[in-house]
Amino acid sequence: MQQVTFGLIGGGTVGGGVHQALQRNGALMASRLGIGLTVAKVAVRDLTKARAAAIPAGLLTDDWRGVVQDPAVQVIVELMGGTTTAKEVVLAALRLGKPVVTANKALLSTHGPELFAAAAKHGANLYYEASVAGGIPVIKVLRESLVGNRLISVHGIVNGTCNYILTRMKLEGAEFADVLADAQRLGYAEAEPSLDIDGHDAAHKTGILASLAHGFWVKPGQIHTEGIRGISKLDIQFAARLGYTIKLLGVVKQVPSAKRGRPGPCPPIQVAVYPALVPDTHVLASVNHAFNAISVRGDVVGDTLFYGRGAGAEPTASAVLSDLADAALDLKHGSHNRVPCFVAHSGDGCVVPMDDVVSRYYVRLTVVDRPGVFARIANLLAKARIGISSIIQPEGHAGETVPVILMIHDAPNAAMKRALAQIAKLSAVKDAPVMIRVEPFE
Ligand SMILES: NC(=O)c1ccc[n+]([C@@H]2O[C@H](COP(=O)([O-])OP(=O)(O)OC[C@H]3O[C@@H](n4cnc5c(N)ncnc54)[C@H](OP(=O)(O)O)[C@@H]3O)[C@@H](O)[C@H]2O)c1
Known part of the structure; x- marks a missing residue:
């Protein structure tokens, strides 16, 4: 049976989980894929550290570069975290044309375009199922399904x-x-x-x-x-x-x-x-x-x-194993960028500034309990063309100040912020207004 050999860079929570899960289900995966997956090396920072998931001493090394450069290692799995050395690891592997699997959302968020460009330039795939929502296969869902x-x-x-x-x-x-x-x-x-x-x-x-x-x-x-x-x-x-x-x-x-x-x-x-x-x-x-x-x-x-489960050794390992299976199959079939991720099928896109986004709101005000306060608040909102869908004064809050809940119709964020800044200045309004968006899912 064809074998694909990979190097883990990181043998902590997720790296240890991947090693253990492969011990348990490696044969099952091989029977499903027709490809055997073999761990060649596991790079860690401290060789003497006690590890929750036992990794054989013979697999451990503190030289990640040696793992990346080893011609026998076909796939690099970056599970060290951080955005500095991890970036070096991923770029070094991609430049050698080696596919990379990563669980590192911070790295992708910070350096995504550079990493995807390097992957495209060197004809190597970059897989990242474990970077969002741990064990939930949502990346594959959005990208393929x-x-x-x-x-x-x-x-x-x-x-x-x-x-x-x-x-x-x-x-x-x-x-x-x-x-x-x-x-x-x-x-x-x-x-x-x-x-x-x-x-x-x-x-x-x-x-x-x-x-x-x-x-x-x-x-x-x-x-x-x-x-x-x-x-x-x-x-x-x-x-x-x-x-x-x-x-x-x-x-x-x-x-x-x-x-x-x-x-x-x-x-x-x-x-x-x-x-x-x-x-x-x-x-x-x-x-x-x-x-x-x-x-x-x-x-x-x-x-x-x-x-x-969005995190933890096993759910995250499950996502990494899915990427490893894809990497092995893509290597076997010689497919690169099988489903391109960031081609401009939507041009450069346009993210709307939050100030312009229209939402509904829950607003809680702490007000002095005296006549005329509601009218002044409603007046300021009306001037800002913001409609109130309901006003609730919850019972059981007797005292000098009482909470008042306003449910607000659709309004742009900037208009809401301005109106609440004015409301906060009213002498009858104590404490900063609390504003939480309401998500209607319509
Ligand atoms: N934990 C989760 O539930 C979870 C879920 C989804 C995604 N992730 C992502 O997965 C990645 C790993 O997370 P983790 O929780 O497994 O982290 P972790 O437990 O801290 O493990 C990090 C591993 O990287 C090794 N390492 C750090 N610097 C190194 C270096 N310079 N050279 C060689 N090895 C080095 C560490 O070595 P030592 O063991 O010797 O210290 C450790 O084995 C992160 O990007 C994280 O965001 C984690």
């Missing part, structure tokens, strides 16, 4: 840490800071949690999904990004009373009504990450804890949903 569709919208819960925190806040009625501290203790959140809770990790993944869906590279700077630090127990509870669940969403959708955006052959698209009120009737509202899910709407297929 839905190739006959115009992708109208992609909504993803793609950061397990944020989803874990928001789920516990809702189920336990707990505050953000308390759940975050507990998540850090349990290993669901990093000691330095900013990458996750400020939305950057979700933005890396959302940019990759947007690029795949629309055929042009979406630069990180084009992705409006908000995290979940500002979400309070109160907002989660009020949203629940109104029939919504707050989720951190990566959103990629066509914006037919955008006012601005570069005219061109492509419809303008919104690419953003923000916490949103998801109707409890939508399936994404019930994606809980560390699970991920991506809902994709195509013009031919309609609505689809992909659900599973």
Whole structure:
């Protein structure tokens, strides 16, 4: 049987998981593919480190360059993380014409165009199924399975840490800071949690999904990004009373009504990450804890949903093995760039500035409980041509100040920001207004 030999650069959580999964299912994969997959070497930083997943000492090396350059190693699997050495690894392999598998969303987000250009120039494939949503095979879905569709919208819960925190806040009625501290203790959140809770990790993944869906590279700077630090127990509870669940969403959708955006052959698209009120009737509202899910709407297929574990050694290894199988089959059949990813089938694309994006909103104001306050707030919104669909003053909040919830009709983001800045200046309005978008999924 034909053998394909690969080198793992990184033997940590994912690298160890890949090695173990191949031990378990390598023979099964060989029988399915007609190709045997063999690990030649595993490059790590510290040869003496104790590893959760045992890797035979004879496979370990601390010389990644030696692995990349070894003529017997046909495929390089980059699982070291980071954007500096990892970039060197990937470029060195591609320049040698070797296919590369990576799980590194930060690397793709930061250096994607350069890496894909190098892959094209040297006739080598770059595979990245594990870079978005761990074990969920969403890259292949967008790149291949839905190739006959115009992708109208992609909504993803793609950061397990944020989803874990928001789920516990809702189920336990707990505050953000308390759940975050507990998540850090349990290993669901990093000691330095900013990458996750400020939305950057979700933005890396959302940019990759947007690029795949629309055929042009979406630069990180084009992705409006908000995290979940500002979400309070109160907002989660009020949203629940109104029939919504707050989720951190990566959103990629066509914006037919955008006012601005570069005219061109492509419809303008919104690419953003923000916490949103998801109707409890939508399936994404019930994606809980560390699970991920991506809902994709195509013009031919309609609505689809992909659900599973977005991280962890085994789910991520599953995605890496899928890429390894593709790499082995492509090597066997001599196919390069079988399904081109970033050809300009949508021209250069146009990402609509967030200020121009029209959304619905939940707004919570803390106001002094006296007559005439509502009228002044409504007046400022009317002047900004922003329509209120309902005003709710939840009961059981007697005191000097009370919360008031405004549900706002479709309005451009810039107009909302300006109107809320004016409302915040009213003497009767205490605390900064809270504004959370409502995602209607229409
Ligand atoms: N963990 C997940 O659930 C998950 C999910 C999806 C995607 N990913 C992505 O997968 C990648 C790997 O994540 P991970 O969680 O497996 O990381 P990890 O546990 O920290 O493992 C990183 C590995 O890379 C090795 N390494 C680091 N610098 C090196 C160098 N200069 N030369 C050789 N080896 C080096 C480390 O060696 P030592 O072991 O000696 O320190 C370690 O084995 C990242 O891009 C991450 O974003 C992870």
